Amino acid sequence: MQILRRRGWEIPERLVTPEAAVLGRRAVLAGAAALTAGPAAAAVLPAAVPPASISMDPPRDMAFRAGRALTPYKVATTYNNYYEFSLYKDLWREAQKMTIAPWSIRIDGMVANPRTIGFEDLLRQVKLEQRVYRHRCVEAWAMTVPWTGFPMAELVKLAAPLSGAKYVVFTTVEQPAAMPGLDSPLFPWPYVEGVTMAEAMNELAFVSVGLYGKPLPKQSGAPIRITLPWKYGFKSGKAFVKVSFTDRQPKTFWAQISPSEYGFWANVNPAVPHPRWSQATERLIGTDQRVPTQIFNGYGPFVASLYAGMKGVMLYR
Numbered sequence: 001m002q003i004l005r006r007r008g009w010e011i012p013e014r015l016v017t018p019e020a021a022v023l024g025r026r027a028v029l030a031g032a033a034a035l036t037a038g039p040a041a042a043a044v045l046p047a048a049v050p051p052a053s054i055s056m057d058p059p060r061d062m063a064f065r066a067g068r069a070l071t072p073y074k075v076a077t078t079y080n081n082y083y084e085f086s087l088y089k090d091l092w093r094e095a096q097k098m099t100i101a102p103w104s105i106r107i108d109g110m111v112a113n114p115r116t117i118g119f120e121d122l123l124r125q126v127k128l129e130q131r132v133y134r135h136r137c138v139e140a141w142a143m144t145v146p147w148t149g150f151p152m153a154e155l156v157k158l159a160a161p162l163s164g165a166k167y168v169v170f171t172t173v174e175q176p177a178a179m180p181g182l183d184s185p186l187f188p189w190p191y192v193e194g195v196t197m198a199e200a201m202n203e204l205a206f207v208s209v210g211l212y213g214k215p216l217p218k219q220s221g222a223p224i225r226i227t228l229p230w231k232y233g234f235k236s237g238k239a240f241v242k243v244s245f246t247d248r249q250p251k252t253f254w255a256q257i258s259p260s261e262y263g264f265w266a267n268v269n270p271a272v273p274h275p276r277w278s279q280a281t282e283r284l285i286g287t288d289q290r291v292p293t294q295i296f297n298g299y300g301p302f303v304a305s306l307y308a309g310m311k312g313v314m315l316y317r
């Protein structure tokens, strides 16, 4: 099947994300060129994971009501950020080229037993639940969706880190044949994100394998992603293949690109503007309604204590 795409130079600059704009126009054009050079979309591969015996539609945990309308599935799965595929929000079609089965995750660094665990094996060792979370991108758009997954604390327990471990680091898969963005030397691939052990053990920190009661779509981070709803969305790395434990703060993807704009902490705060735009309000995708941004994206009661005694704008960038 032939898929018609606009050529890179025809893409209006206003469609480029603010996150991309930090790299400047040349980078944007290079990214667009890489994208158009890619082969036409291959046939959509069947998602062989997760195993049919595990329900992706477990009961919703009502402790995590979002207090606003859900974003329709179609909206949440056709407006995405996933720079491995594209700098543009309509990357969902491009993302179907990636392979998600078989999938395994390497657990290494400061652990007693470094090992590799298969995705299905992992799913059998955790109890899936469903949580409706607000999601806030640093670009000031937001959505509200039900994720299926399990607490990040469960993954940490399974991994059994050594007592000296201070951070857990998640690395996204690199599939060069499917991901034209990886060709761009302007990005410090692979996509790496991480949190402190205390953040990882917080009950809000989640590992998602489903969306709206179905397996995660590829554009949303299939087969497994992190979900940190009190932080800007770029902290929630997709399609991870490695979980590492370390005693050094990791060099995360966006912090390597522009540490003053996209730092390690990246907690949502309406009062701390991005250097290039306000964070006071956010746009709900789907309706385009503007609503006030909430400190910690409204999750302060769960997470504010993690930062007690810490100060400074860098906690919020």
Ligand SMILES: Nc1nc2c(c(=O)[nH]1)N[C@H]1C(S)=C(S)[C@@H](COP(=O)(O)O)O[C@H]1N2
Residues within 6 Å of the ligand: 019, 076, 079, 080, 081, 082, 083, 084, 135, 136, 137, 138, 172, 191, 219, 220, 221, 232, 233, 234, 235, 236, 237, 238, 239
């Ligand atoms: N590997 C990877 N993970 C990623 C990104 C990315 O480009 N690559 N983008 C991040 C950003 S900026 C956001 S806002 C969320 C978007 O998730 P969604 O597309 O499911 O809404 O994914 C995050 N995780």
Ligand SMILES: [Mo]
Residues within 6 Å of the ligand: 081, 136, 137, 138, 139, 232, 233, 234
């Ligand atoms: Mo984002």
